[in-house]
Amino acid sequence: MKAERLIKILLLLQHGEIISTREMAEELVVSERTVHRDMESLSAAGIPVYAERGKAGGWKLVDNWKQRLSWLKEKEMLSLFLPHAEKIMNDLNMDISSKDIRDKLMLSLPEGAKQSAVNLWERIYVDMGTWKNSTNEMNPAMKVMKEAVMNNKKVTISYKKANGEIRDSIVKPLGLVAKSSNWYVIALNQQDEFRSYKVTRIIEGEIMDEDFNRPSDFKLSDHWEQSKKQFMQSLPEFQVKVNVSPFAHQRIKFTGRFVQAEYEGMTTENGWTELGLIFNTEEEAVNYIVGFGNQVRILSPLDLIDKVTDRAKEIIDLYR
Incomplete structure (x- = not known):
């Protein structure tokens, strides 16, 4: 599209170097005649672009002219440089990289904010993928x-x-x-x-x-x-009150995916702590508690004790 091509020309020229018509045509994959028409369009729009004649001539912007992000506050400008999640752009088949976006935005950034943008980019990274290997093919x-x-x-x-x-x-x-x-x-x-x-x-x-x-x-x-x-x-809730060993306490705090700790009570001299846990279902509670073996003791509801005991017996029978 012509609008996108004009933006790309403007970005190329903001590097400050002279670009010949032939180089511009090759970069944009258009004819040299089209490049001349595009330059006329930019000039008509008030962009101070001019041609330098001669063997080393070409197209250039008036010295010190740049279309800056001057209407944005510094923090707003820097927010544009937060790293984009490459997975999202790949999933949407956008065929662009966050580096290309950054380099183009950098051209329009005031000098005083450029180093802050670079620092932000080098110190923050966004990964929306999973820990397991995944394909980059589009669903x-x-x-x-x-x-x-x-x-x-x-x-x-x-x-x-x-x-x-x-x-x-x-x-x-x-x-x-x-x-x-x-x-x-x-x-x-x-x-x-x-x-x-x-x-x-x-x-x-x-x-x-x-x-x-x-x-x-x-x-x-x-x-x-x-x-x-x-x-x-x-979501359904099934509440359980338990005493947990120091080992189980750390594991429950570390892995909160299947259980939510509602409250934390007193810790006894032997290091065991009272916890209030919330599960989605009773079945989830049984399986979760059985997995901790002798590291978790049920306080309530009392009927859950029988169900956990029955599940433990089933496991023993399975391996006999």
């Missing part, structure tokens, strides 16, 4: 959903639910949300009810040749935060 469903979201197109999907059930439906994708290393698509179902779909569970997706009207009052970030809050409030 086919992600490609479909991105196109549908950007163009207000209905999509037919085959979706695998958490219980293994596969359901076919027609949805109206409204937005994509990156949550940790996972992507979710927020959409309206056939009854125009809001639903969240995990992209990795979409087995098949096909864009329909049918548009839909996006709700005028829908704001993706507001909807996500509200739905996340409602989801957390809807």
Whole structure:
């Protein structure tokens, strides 16, 4: 597009060097005639670009002229230099790198803020991937959903639910949300009810040749935060009071994925501590406590003691 080409020309010229028409044409993959027309467009827009004639001549900006980010405060400018998550850009198939973005933004930064931006870039890194090795190939469903979201197109999907059930439906994708290393698509179902779909569970997706009207009052970030809050409030809770050894205490504090510590009570002389734990279900509580062996003692509910004891007996029987 011409607008993107003009921006790229301006960025190239802001390095301060003279660039010949031939070099510019090769960089932009256009004809030299197109370069001349683009320069006329920049000049007509008030950009002080001029041509130096001669063997070493070419195009250049007027000395000391730069389009700076002068309307931004320093902290606002620096926020633009926070490292971008490469995984997100790869998942969205944007075909750009955060380094390219940084280098281009740097040209428009006032001299006094450049070193601060470099320091920020060199000292902070954002990794949205998982610890396990993962492929950089784009999820086919992600490609479909991105196109549908950007163009207000209905999509037919085959979706695998958490219980293994596969359901076919027609949805109206409204937005994509990156949550940790996972992507979710927020959409309206056939009854125009809001639903969240995990992209990795979409087995098949096909864009329909049918548009839909996006709700005028829908704001993706507001909807996500509200739905996340409602989801957390809807989760079941099973409360357990226990005494834990120093070893178990440290492990529970370190791994909070399957259990939430509601409170921490007194620690006895032998180092054992009373804890209030919250699980999603009783079954999760049984399996979790059994895993600690003799390092966790149940205080309440009392009927949980029998269930943990029964589970321990089942494990013993399994290995007899």
